[in-house]
Amino acid sequence: MSCKTTRHFTFEVSLTTQPDEHVCLTGSIEELGNWDHNKGIILHPKAPSPNHEGYNVWSTELIITGKTTFSYSYYVCNIVSSPCNQNVDSFIVTRWEANLTQRTWHHSDDSSQHVRFCDQFGIIDGTSCSNSGWLTVQTDLKLTILPQSIQLHQNDLKLTSVKCVPLEMSQPEDSSLPQTNLLWSKDACYVLTEENYQSTKQSNFGCVYEPDSVLTFKSQVLDSSKIGFRLDFYGCHTSVENNPLTNGPTHIGYSYILPSILKDSLGTATTYISTLDQKIAGEIKVKYCITKPLQGHHCSLDFSYQKQLQHQKDPLHIGHRGMGSSFTLLNSVMENTIASFCAAGHYGADFVEMDVHLTKDHVPVIYHDFYIDIAMEQKDPMTLFDNHTKMLIKNLTLKQLQSLKLFYRLKEPDYWMPITETDGNPDQPFPTLEKCLEEVPEEIGFNVEIKYPLECIDGTMESEDIFDANFFLDIILAKIFKHSGKRKIIFSTFEPDLCCMLHLKQNKYPVLFLTQGINSHWMSYKDARCHTTSTAISFAKAESLPGICAHAEELLKDTELMEMCARENLSLIAWGTDIENCDNMKVLTDYPLTGLIYNRMDVYGPASVLKIV
Numbered sequence: 001m002s003c004k005t006t007r008h009f010t011f012e013v014s015l016t017t018q019p020d021e022h023v024c025l026t027g028s029i030e031e032l033g034n035w036d037h038n039k040g041i042i043l044h045p046k047a048p049s050p051n052h053e054g055y056n057v058w059s060t061e062l063i064i065t066g067k068t069t070f071s072y073s074y075y076v077c078n079i080v081s082s083p084c085n086q087n088v089d090s091f092i093v094t095r096w097e098a099n100l101t102q103r104t105w106h107h108s109d110d111s112s113q114h115v116r117f118c119d120q121f122g123i124i125d126g127t128s129c130s131n132s133g134w135l136t137v138q139t140d141l142k143l144t145i146l147p148q149s150i151q152l153h154q155n156d157l158k159l160t161s162v163k164c165v166p167l168e169m170s171q172p173e174d175s176s177l178p179q180t181n182l183l184w185s186k187d188a189c190y191v192l193t194e195e196n197y198q199s200t201k202q203s204n205f206g207c208v209y210e211p212d213s214v215l216t217f218k219s220q221v222l223d224s225s226k227i228g229f230r231l232d233f234y235g236c237h238t239s240v241e242n243n244p245l246t247n248g249p250t251h252i253g254y255s256y257i258l259p260s261i262l263k264d265s266l267g268t269a270t271t272y273i274s275t276l277d278q279k280i281a282g283e284i285k286v287k288y289c290i291t292k293p294l295q296g297h298h299c300s301l302d303f304s305y306q307k308q309l310q311h312q313k314d315p316l317h318i319g320h321r322g323m324g325s326s327f328t329l330l331n332s333v334m335e336n337t338i339a340s341f342c343a344a345g346h347y348g349a350d351f352v353e354m355d356v357h358l359t360k361d362h363v364p365v366i367y368h369d370f371y372i373d374i375a376m377e378q379k380d381p382m383t384l385f386d387n388h389t390k391m392l393i394k395n396l397t398l399k400q401l402q403s404l405k406l407f408y409r410l411k412e413p414d415y416w417m418p419i420t421e422t423d424g425n426p427d428q429p430f431p432t433l434e435k436c437l438e439e440v441p442e443e444i445g446f447n448v449e450i451k452y453p454l455e456c457i458d459g460t461m462e463s464e465d466i467f468d469a470n471f472f473l474d475i476i477l478a479k480i481f482k483h484s485g486k487r488k489i490i491f492s493t494f495e496p497d498l499c500c501m502l503h504l505k506q507n508k509y510p511v512l513f514l515t516q517g518i519n520s521h522w523m524s525y526k527d528a529r530c531h532t533t534s535t536a537i538s539f540a541k542a543e544s545l546p547g548i549c550a551h552a553e554e555l556l557k558d559t560e561l562m563e564m565c566a567r568e569n570l571s572l573i574a575w576g577t578d579i580e581n582c583d584n585m586k587v588l589t590d591y592p593l594t595g596l597i598y599n600r601m602d603v604y605g606p607a608s609v610l611k612i613v
Contacts, residue, residue, distance in 0.1 A: 163206025324599025547571025
């Protein structure tokens with residue numbers, strides 16, 4: 001009969017914390033909670049750290065029996081009453097150690113009966129791995145005021161600051177009745193410009209407002225349906241503009257953003273600015289974003305890929321739509337198909353980029369455009385699309401999509417050539433995301449671009465009649481988590497708020513802000529956060545995103561942008577046809593890029609790059 005060894009473990013970690021934060025321990029064994037943030041061990045504050053100035057030491061002692069090895073890590077959280085049950089505590093993770101491998105103890109390393117660990121939070125094996133938390137039970141509310149979104153009726157007033165105050169709309173008037181705590185987090189705000197961003201706490205007069213800047217307010221709440229906002233606007237008369245502090249800011253007016261206005265996950269609220277004597281002082285348009293926790297999936301604390309891109313030494317080679325565009329460029333295999341993804345991997349692609357939509361019956365499928373052209377079959381192929389109509393991918397079921405016969409349009413001569421398809425073949429268009437995850441070799445990573453429409457600068461929308469963003473993302477993420485296995489995945493999207501939603505909903509995969517920047521190919525988006533690569537860098541920093549995907553045209557014209565990303569410790573993936581040039585690829589790979597997305601992996605892939613170098 002074997003005797004199980006009992007050991008006394010002391011865990012100590014040094015870090016800075018806020019007054020309402022708790023430090024917890026988790027790990028790979030039941031005694032440490034099995035990587036579940038709701039089952040971690042709460043540490044106790046001990047004393048200021050003797051080794052790290054400004055840091056505090058948190059500690060706990062545990063008796064563990066019969067274990068010869070285990071892994072462990074720390075996380076920081078707020079503890080609040082559950083929104084579903086006020087008698088149950090919920091742990092809201094604010095920071096955690098996001099790493100591929102965690103600290104590990106083995107009995108052969110230290111066989112003593114009393115084992116002591118003295119750690120620094122966010123540092124594992126000399127590598128920084130501290131990361132922001134994700135949504136567990138709380139909802140993230142964000143209001144964004146884009147440039148030129150505030151119009152004042154009085155011409156001699158200059159707006160200088162805006163204050164945002166979250167309001168609980170359900171508190172009982174009778175103070176003797178139980179009060180709820182729906183709004184637990186401190187409010188946060190930042191000012192974003194093309195050059196940089198500034199995260200700041202609101203003063204008595206809010207945050208400084210500049211007409212050409214982006215002003216964002218954020219709060220996290222336990223029940224978004226009962227939270228509203230009051231916006232207060234302050235300014236000065238132009239007659240005292242050069243010395244506005246002489247008389248102090250003037251209260252111009254206020255607006256209310258009520259829960260009834262915030263109907264969708266993403267939207268724009270337009271409301272009047274009223275004065276204290278109930279006159280209309282102006283109008284404001286506010287973009288809002290409501291991010292809810294991912295349903296049906298429990299995020300684990302055991303490992304994460306979110307920080308790994310920042311440690312990438314050699315550029316990743318990422319096949320654009322697999323082997324590249326096939327509807328507009330000559331290609332041996334059809335884009336965005338399993339055959340194309342596998343072929344790119346055969347020619348050395350580390351990842352393949354793919355575009356994901358939802359069908360009418362809510363199945364994630366791979367296709368690039370929002371619309372497809374549909375026409376009745378004609379006897380004369382030359383007139384096939386004389387009378388055609390556009391239909392949204394989201395308005396067709398998977399069965400309808402996969403029953404369509406697709407054609408290439410040849411420019412010379414102007415002719416529609418049918419695409420040969422056989423059910424079940426890997427070159428069939430509109431493969432499901434699930435099938436791609438199951439049939440493409442797992443060693444090929446996926447760069448999943450989430451297709452969600454934006455407004456163009458001319459006022460047109462890329463697509464109308466869209467799915468609710470939380471519903472849309474939850475379905476895609478559910479498929480990813482169910483079928484991804486050990487595959488490495490990168491998320492990206494052009495929609496800036498959708499980037500934040502993806503980042504907040506999960507803790508496993510990195511999310512990059514996809515930007516076309518300043519380019520000569522496409523119309524700009526209306527959202528100022530999308531206009532330039534430098535703005536994209538500032539936005540990624542402001543929202544704690546790990547990096548950006550930037551169009552190569554602007555990077556080649558202004559190589560300082562690549563240096564800027566490196567200084568800010570942001571991952572940078574370049575994309576675009578400008579990469580498909582030996583000289584340009586040499587210029588780009590001389591800088592610390594994380595990866596390159598391009599067509600024709602067989603022509604420009606890793607083997608060719610090695611020859612260039």
